[in-house]
Amino acid sequence: MRPLKLCVFGIFLLISSAFANDSADRGDVRAKPAPNRAPVYTVQAGENGEIYPVFANYASLLRQSERGFGVITVTISNHGDTALRQRIAVQVVGWSDQELQIADVPAGAERTYLFAPTFLPRFYNNHEIAAATASISVTDMVGHPVYETTVPVHLRSADDMYWGSDFKYAPFIASWVTPHDPQVEAVLARAKNYVPDHRLPGYENWKNQSQQEQETVREAQAIFSALKQLGLSYVKSSLTFGDNKKVSERIRMPRESLNFSSANCIDAAVTYASLFENLGMDATVVIVPGHAYAGVRVAQGSQKFLFIDVALTGRATFETAVASAEKGMAKYDSSFVKQILIQDAREVGIYPLP
Numbered sequence: 001m002r003p004l005k006l007c008v009f010g011i012f013l014l015i016s017s018a019f020a021n022d023s024a025d026r027g028d029v030r031a032k033p034a035p036n037r038a039p040v041y042t043v044q045a046g047e048n049g050e051i052y053p054v055f056a057n058y059a060s061l062l063r064q065s066e067r068g069f070g071v072i073t074v075t076i077s078n079h080g081d082t083a084l085r086q087r088i089a090v091q092v093v094g095w096s097d098q099e100l101q102i103a104d105v106p107a108g109a110e111r112t113y114l115f116a117p118t119f120l121p122r123f124y125n126n127h128e129i130a131a132a133t134a135s136i137s138v139t140d141m142v143g144h145p146v147y148e149t150t151v152p153v154h155l156r157s158a159d160d161m162y163w164g165s166d167f168k169y170a171p172f173i174a175s176w177v178t179p180h181d182p183q184v185e186a187v188l189a190r191a192k193n194y195v196p197d198h199r200l201p202g203y204e205n206w207k208n209q210s211q212q213e214q215e216t217v218r219e220a221q222a223i224f225s226a227l228k229q230l231g232l233s234y235v236k237s238s239l240t241f242g243d244n245k246k247v248s249e250r251i252r253m254p255r256e257s258l259n260f261s262s263a264n265c266i267d268a269a270v271t272y273a274s275l276f277e278n279l280g281m282d283a284t285v286v287i288v289p290g291h292a293y294a295g296v297r298v299a300q301g302s303q304k305f306l307f308i309d310v311a312l313t314g315r316a317t318f319e320t321a322v323a324s325a326e327k328g329m330a331k332y333d334s335s336f337v338k339q340i341l342i343q344d345a346r347e348v349g350i351y352p353l354p
Helices: 002-026 053-060 170-176 182-194 209-229 254-260 265-278 318-330 342-347
Strands: 040-045 072-077 084-092 099-105 110-115 130-140 145-155 160-162 248-250 283-288 291-297 305-308 338-341
Touching: 040 130, 040 145, 053 160, 053 170, 072 084, 072 099, 072 130, 084 110, 084 145, 099 110, 160 170, 170 265, 170 283, 170 338, 170 342, 182 209, 182 254, 182 265, 209 265, 209 291, 209 305, 209 318, 254 265, 265 283, 265 291, 283 318, 283 342, 291 318, 305 318, 338 342
Parallel strands: none
Antiparallel strands: 040 072, 072 110, 084 099, 084 130, 130 145, 160 248, 283 291, 283 338, 291 305
């Protein structure tokens, strides 16, 4: 029986080989599947799925063509042979208006569209992390749906500042500088009582630089005294939640600090900056590792600033707070000192939060 098995196996090989050769001769090759040429849609929400009011407010105030980032981004990859023209609608359900954009994507190209829908007041009155849903729908130009999806997002508190790595987003601290807040006005009304002529004129162009510097020091000291009299003092309270909490911080708006007479260093820095900006002066916030200071340009056109260790408000003299700021900042190489000029931030569209 053994030779029979070998013969049968040999015949099988011969038949298989002959079939393969015959198929090759006839060009009988299995057809490859056609490539998928449908467009691909990719959606990204916020910073790792978290939407910060500070960034949403900034982006929504810009024209679509001026945006460098969006609250929601939609990328369309067109793998087809013809151009796409579609309508994209984006909304954070229950929290924002709907924003529409027209997408024109050439054949074989990829385009990204940045969305920053206008958020409702409840978004800026929210003080804890909240769950929400972003809705994205795409239609052709006659309204036929071609793509639809929803994306879960976390809405961060209106108090939350996202610094980013190496304080990349530090200029956005200007969003907490609110010069027109009624409570800021009330502090200035009190502060004028601490200068001999009961005036807080800010810069006066008829004064020479030396005279203006003396006036700036007097006004800064009056503000320091008014805040001390109001009982403003240091309370940390910077805890926040969410996936990005290592590079995020909760910051009180000036009205909150003034309401509760409590402020940590960054809270107090934006409060002082609000007061100086209200007077038309060049305010600044300075950030060093683990601390923050406030400052004001001593005279228009001057490169000199008066800096204040605002954490000492209410527990030291003005002169001590000024000396502490100079000493504290001098400890660090310039690469570790982030100085944010509020006027520069305003010029690029960073305005106070609603």
